[in-house]
Amino acid sequence: MNATHHHQRAAEQSPGPSHFAGNVEMDNVVLKVNNLKTYFFTRRGVVRAVDGVSFDLKKGECLCLDGESGCGKTVTALSILGLIDSPPGRIVCGQINYDGLDLVQCSSRQLRKIRGNDIAIVFQEAQSALNPVLTVGDQIIEQIKLHRPLNYKEARRRAVELLAEMGIPSVERVMNYYPHQLSGGMKQRALIAMSLSCDPKILIADEPTTAVDVTIKAQILDTFRELKAKRQMSLLFITHDLAVVAEIGDRAVVMYGGKDVETAPVSEIISNPKHPYTAGLIACLPDVSKATDKLASIPGTTPDPLEMPPGCAFHPRCDRAMAICSQQQPPRVAVSGEHKVSCHLYG
Ligand SMILES: Nc1ncnc2c1ncn2[C@@H]1O[C@H](COP(=O)(O)OP(=O)(O)OP(=O)(O)O)[C@@H](O)[C@H]1O
Ligand SMILES: [Mg+2]
Missing domain, CATH: 3.40.50.300 (P-loop containing nucleotide triphosphate hydrolases)
Incomplete structure (x- = not known):
């Protein structure tokens, strides 16, 4: 990209934060x-x-x-x-x-x-990731000190703030709990607090x-x-x-x-x-307005990752499949500005 072109592109952009990667x-x-x-x-x-x-x-x-x-x-x-x-x-x-x-x-x-x-992550099945022999407070404090140059007292204060932000009641008490003393929901919130310790x-x-x-x-x-x-x-x-x-x-x-x-x-x-x-x-999706105890489901099962169907991987389960669906991968089509779909029914 030459300088003039770059200048033009910059001028065309809407105001506000933007940069190039x-x-x-x-x-x-x-x-x-x-x-x-x-x-x-x-x-x-x-x-x-x-x-x-x-x-x-x-x-x-x-x-x-x-x-x-x-x-x-x-x-x-x-x-x-x-x-x-x-x-x-x-x-x-x-x-x-x-x-x-x-x-x-x-x-x-x-x-x-x-x-x-x-970029922080709360892992799937993260609840088992909590260390059973450390208190919740100590685990969060440890995380905070990994990311921020704080002393113990400051890190502890930050941990209390984070747990409170998570809507955890009686935070001071919970800080001294071991993971097994927390309910599933509390554990999950403690983990979210931990993931926020670096202000991602x-x-x-x-x-x-x-x-x-x-x-x-x-x-x-x-x-x-x-x-x-x-x-x-x-x-x-x-x-x-x-x-x-x-x-x-x-x-x-x-x-x-x-x-x-x-x-x-x-x-x-x-x-x-x-x-x-x-x-x-x-x-x-269950429809609560309809009194039915039977949930609908998509027929068939997810494909074996080692034997992906050719063409569109969904075609064996699709009630609208056409001949082309087993032969060619569908291109991604924009049905409107922000709505994109990869399916041979469109485009
Ligand atoms: N280490 C690995 N070795 C081989 N295959 C793997 C490995 N990790 C994931 N896979 C395969 O990659 C595919 C996608 O897995 P992934 O864990 O991303 O699924 P998912 O959408 O998160 O499913 P779930 O809802 O069950 O968590 C699966 O077929 C899985 O078996
Ligand atoms: Mg998964």
């Missing part, structure tokens, strides 16, 4: 995942766990990654953080742009720094509501909503539950077989789903 435009986008492919090279064959996923995470939004078990949600998150076990895993293609960097190309040292300061710009939450009951689920969703509003933090929220997406998400990426099959604002996803898979997921 290489040639990538990052206007209001804090994280840009482009055509990410993460494969596992196993003895049984190549698992294409993430196979061409693209999405933007914008400042202050909650973007949900949604899809059935095994579709590649966690592997997408771990790829962003540089936490894919290699071997057997490897990012074979794509870019992950953050703050002028391509995280795919970053050294493990750079990635460690980013994990400590910028991006928080990735991997199924934070899956292991808790409905009341706690509602409380945890409230906690995330408040966090997002108060901290202007970007949230990448992973869940297999579209009902949760509807409650917390601004936009959603629906994944199937390692691919992002539909991306749209949540209201669009719920009221106007385009991909037959998304439509199937919506049809499976």
Whole structure:
């Protein structure tokens, strides 16, 4: 790009914060995942766990990654953080742009720094990650001291603040509890507090509501909503539950077989789903207004990752499949400005 061209592009841009990550435009986008492919090279064959996923995470939004078990949600998150076990895993293609960097190309040292300061994660099944022989307070204090040059007293004060921000009652008492003395919901909130100890710009939450009951689920969703509003933090929220997406998400990426099959604002996803898979997921949502004890489900099962169907991976389960669907992968089509779908029914 020559100087004049660069100048023109800068002039064309809307006012407000913007910068480039290489040639990538990052206007209001804090994280840009482009055509990410993460494969596992196993003895049984190549698992294409993430196979061409693209999405933007914008400042202050909650973007949900949604899809059935095994579709590649966690592997997408771990790829962003540089936490894919290699071997057997490897990012074979794509870019992950953050703050002028391509995280795919970053050294493990750079990635460690980013994990400590910028992007935090609450792991799936994280509750077992708490150390059973340390008090909750000491574990949070330890995390804070890892990231901030504070002495014990200051770190302790910060830990109390974080737990209070999580809506934990009687914080001073809870600080001295061991993990087994906490309920599931309290443990989850302590873990979220811990992940916030570095004041991240991006928080990735991997199924934070899956292991808790409905009341706690509602409380945890409230906690995330408040966090997002108060901290202007970007949230990448992973869940297999579209009902949760509807409650917390601004936009959603629906994944199937390692691919992002539909991306749209949540209201669009719920009221106007385009991909037959998304439509199937919506049809499976329990409708409390209808007195039925039978839940709908999408026929068939998720594909064997080692034997992905050719063409569109969803075609064997799709009631609208056409001949082309088993032959060619559908291109990504924009049905409207912010609504994209990969399906042969469109475009
Ligand atoms: N270390 C690994 N070695 C081989 N295959 C793996 C490895 N980690 C993940 N996979 C495979 O990658 C695919 C995607 O897994 P991933 O954990 O991302 O799914 P998910 O969408 O998070 O599912 P869930 O809802 O069950 O958490 C799966 O087929 C999984 O078996
Ligand atoms: Mg997962």
